[in-house]
Amino acid sequence: MNNASRDPQPIWTRPVRGSRGPTPGHSREGIVAAAITLADAAGLAAVSMRAVATALGTSAGSLYRYLSSRDDLLDLMTDAAAAGLRPYPEADGDWLDTMVLLGRRQLALYRSHPWLLDVSHRSSGIGPHTLAWFDNCLRVLQPLGCDSTAKFEAIAMMTGVVTLFARSEAGGDALTLAGVDFTAYPHLAAAVARPSAPAPDRDLFERTLRGLLAGLLAT
Known part of the structure; x- marks a missing residue:
């Protein structure tokens, strides 16, 4: 799922995970914490669904049971940092x-x-x-x-x-002005x-x- 298909409903008002699929092995909080660790170490560009999934030892597809898009992840990261x-x-x-x-x-x-x-x-x-x-x-x-x-x-x-x-x-x-005419x-x-x-x-x-x-x- 890409950013263009982002759920119009704010992430804060949605269930913490989808109703389908196997028993969850992760949590929103854990996913966000892993993403923040990546961003702190290497910047926001290092944060992708695949990179976060790798850090958690799972597949990128499994994260979409908790989030609709990377935008959701960025929103959760921003608020978690606050x-x-x-x-x-x-x-x-x-x-x-x-x-x-x-x-x-x-x-x-x-x-x-x-x-x-x-x-x-x-x-x-x-x-x-x-x-x-x-x-x-x-x-x-x-x-x-x-x-x-x-x-x-x-x-x-x-x-x-x-x-x-x-x-x-x-x-x-x-900014230095040394040598300026x-x-x-x-x-x-x-x-x-x-x-x-x-x-x-x-x-x-x-x-x-x-x-x-x-x-x-x-x-």
Whole structure:
């Protein structure tokens, strides 16, 4: 079965395995765990139904009793990875401190599973664990007087910042301007020539999150 024949019903609402065939020798959780192990080791391209089946010591055809397609597998992997964001911190302190901590946990998750950058755009991967994450963020933001739309936007922007930093880390060395002729770029030349101010105590990731969230959710 290929991706074109994917079941239109979300994987979350379907039975964990087909009703036909022999007694199951595997589970959805086991299949997803094997796929995540492959992706962590060699990237998302290494994850195929055949490769996962080989890792489990079975045939690719047998996996279709649990999944309709590789897309189903990617969705399950995405949501299973989100379970790594638990346990959620208590929201008994400053909401901004708690949200920054949540953002740091998101970044750590992307560092542990770099392949998440390749599936983060898939809305079909929003499953129970991902929904629980959003619910928790709203719990933290509950004391704020702004409306739900502003809170959803702030959570989305926080995730965008996390993925930006994760992509930057995954891309290797930062851009260098050494040896560039700035003659045609006077403003850039002036900025580069100006001595840098001492770095703040907090790192760039935290400063970015704090500034973004405080600006979006100011009440």
